[in-house]
Amino acid sequence: xxxxxxxxxxxxxxxxxxxxxxxxxxxxxxxxxxxxxxxxxxxxxxxxxxxxxxxxxxxxxxxxxxxxxxxxxxxxxxxxxxxxxxxxxxxxxxxxxxxxxxxxxxxxxxxxxxxxxxxxxxxxxx
Amino acid sequence: xxxxxxxxxxxxxxxxxxxxxxxxxxxxxxxxxxxxxxxxxxxxxxxxxxxxxxxxxxxxxxxxxxxxxxxxxxxxxxxxxxxxxxxxxxxxxxxxxxxxxxxxxxxxxxxxxxxxxxxxxxxxxxxxxxxxxxxxxxxxxxxxxxxxxxxxxxxxxxxxxxxxxxxxxxxxxxxxxxxxxxxxxxxxxxxxxxxxxxxxxxxxxxxxxxxxxxxxxxxxxxxxxxxxxxxxxxxxxxxxxxxxxxxxxxxxxxxxxxxxxxxxxxxxxxxxxxxxxxxxxxxxxxxxxxxxxxxxxxxxxxxxxxxxxxxxxxxxxxxxxxxxxxxxxxxxxxxxxxxxxxxxxxxxxxxxxxxxxxxxxxxxxxx
Ligand SMILES: Nc1ncnc2c1ncn2[C@@H]1O[C@H](COP(=O)(O)OP(=O)(O)O)[C@@H](O)[C@H]1O
Ligand SMILES: [Mg+2]
Numbered sequence: 347x348x349x350x351x352x353x354x355x356x357x358x359x360x361x362x363x364x365x366x367x368x369x370x371x372x373x374x375x376x377x378x379x380x381x382x383x384x385x386x387x388x389x390x391x392x393x394x395x396x397x398x399x400x401x402x403x404x405x406x407x408x409x410x411x412x413x414x415x416x417x418x419x420x421x422x423x424x425x426x427x428x429x430x431x432x433x434x435x436x437x438x439x440x441x442x443x444x445x446x447x448x449x450x451x452x453x454x455x456x457x458x459x460x461x462x463x464x465x466x467x468x469x470x471x472x
Numbered sequence: 473x474x475x476x477x478x479x480x481x482x483x484x485x486x487x488x489x490x491x492x493x494x495x496x497x498x499x500x501x502x503x504x505x506x507x508x509x510x511x512x513x514x515x516x517x518x519x520x521x522x523x524x525x526x527x528x529x530x531x532x533x534x535x536x537x538x539x540x541x542x543x544x545x546x547x548x549x550x551x552x553x554x555x556x557x558x559x560x561x562x563x564x565x566x567x568x569x570x571x572x573x574x575x576x577x578x579x580x581x582x583x584x585x586x587x588x589x590x591x592x593x594x595x596x597x598x599x600x601x602x603x604x605x606x607x608x609x610x611x612x613x614x615x616x617x618x619x620x621x622x623x624x625x626x627x628x629x630x631x632x633x634x635x636x637x638x639x640x641x642x643x644x645x646x647x648x649x650x651x652x653x654x655x656x657x658x659x660x661x662x663x664x665x666x667x668x669x670x671x672x673x674x675x676x677x678x679x680x681x682x683x684x685x686x687x688x689x690x691x692x693x694x695x696x697x698x699x700x701x702x703x704x705x706x707x708x709x710x711x712x713x714x715x716x717x718x719x720x721x722x723x724x725x726x727x728x729x730x731x732x733x734x735x736x737x738x739x740x741x742x743x744x745x746x747x748x749x750x751x752x753x754x755x756x757x758x759x760x761x762x763x764x765x766x767x768x769x770x771x772x773x774x775x776x777x778x779x780x781x782x783x784x785x786x787x788x789x790x791x792x793x794x795x796x797x798x799x800x801x802x803x804x805x806x807x808x809x810x811x812x813x814x815x816x817x818x819x820x821x822x823x824x825x826x827x828x829x830x831x832x833x834x835x836x837x838x839x
Contacts, residue, residue, distance in 0.1 A: 437700060459607070
């Protein structure tokens with residue numbers, strides 16, 4: 347399964363590649379990275395909705411994660427991609443907006459990768 | 473007036489508290505009849521009893537006396553009133569001073585409040601890396617140990633040992649991870665340090681400061697603060713910073729408040745424009761420029777919000793002037809910023825470009 351990670355923090359790529367190195371090595375999971383909402387939209391366009399799961403940060407310059415979520419849910423309907431939102435502000439407003447826009451999950455930084463891994467595997471086997 | 477009437481009259485006066493006692497008016501060889509003359513003046517009345525009516529000239533004299541007395545009395549009254557007024561004014565001034573410093577303190581806390589969300593963001597991001605890169609490094613060290621154990625086993629069994637490149641690769645990764653942990657730890661530390669500087673205040677002295685770095689840091693904090701606050705908007709931020717800037721003498725903790733106030737105002741202005749915008753293609757843009765010249769440096773904070781109407785242009789720097797509703801504005805941001813820039817020997821001016829937003833221009837002497 348292909349997972350697209352969207353975050354303006356560049357080190358996020360090294361972090362995911364290491365924390366999921368076993369899953370990547372075994373081919374269980376495959377990751378792609380975009381460093382802005384714009385890049386993410388281009389990636390989705392080009393890859394023809396190859397990524398079935400999108401993990402996006404909320405606070406990014408340019409298109410925010412919430413806006414990205416809105417556009418994805420609007421554009422890609424069948425099958426609807428799973429979108430998990432990640433934020434450094436665990437505030438209620440963002441949470442509610444994200445859920446209202448159809449987010450499948452809402453995680454806060456610092457990320458609990460063990461929890462994230464379980465969630466991802468859950469979606470994988472559904 | 474006869475004696476009995478006079479006695480009655482003085483008793484009356486005593487009762488009204490106008491005179492102390494009637495005794496002193498009852499003398500040994502008192503006249504049996506008195507002619508009383510009443511000469512009222514502003515604060516009271518002079519009365520003169522005599523055994524004959526006063527002559528015109530005498531009456532004039534007494535009249536003058538009454539007037540002189542009235543003037544003296546008025547002076548005295550004015551004086552006590554003045555004293556009372558003076559202490560009332562002093563009390564009001566004290567109260568005003570206390571309120572003002574309280575408000576200035578509140579404004580400072582409010583601007584810190586603006587930042588807290590930005591600070592949370594800026595700390596949780598590095599923390600995410602510190603926590604996770606360290607955890608994953610522990611896992612990797614365990615892998616190295618396992619590999620070593622395997623090698624030892626195969627050595628003992630006389631088998632060909634596994635090649636060491638896997639271990640080498642893992643060790644290289646661990647090294648990179650530790651560098652990243654250090655980098656993000658330093659980043660978080662910088663944020664906390666500048667937050668404390670902002671909250672507590674520093675030495676209050678001017679120090680040679682990298683203004684560009686200060687701008688980058690605080691614009692970023694303000695932006696994240698706004699983003700995490702009520703009604704966040706998307707803003708394109710353009711930093712056009714003079715690479716030849718060098719160091720500018722600044723009281724850091726004060727000057728950061730100027731940056732925060734100007735950015736917050738710009739975000740507020742652009743928010744109101746994006747709400748009223750009908751075209752649907754309004755892109756809020758904040759541009760900050762720094763430029764070094766021979767004797768001065770110029771910093772411009774520019775937005776493409778609604779601009780400032782001519783009628784209020786002269787008022788916006790005044791303390792307590794605000795067009796924001798309810799508790800959204802204190803009206804102190806610009807006046808405090810103005811005072812801070814002035815204390816640096818510089819100037820803060822506003823430029824309004826017709827329907828194209830506003831620009832706040834700071835000029836500071838470098839030497
Ligand atoms: N960038 C701007 N664009 C438009 N109006 C502004 C801008 N900055 C300040 N103002 C006006 O100046 C007023 C005073 O600003 P300030 O002293 O910071 O107080 P406050 O922000 O609390 O209202 C604001 O209420 C607003 O009307
Ligand atoms: Mg303000």
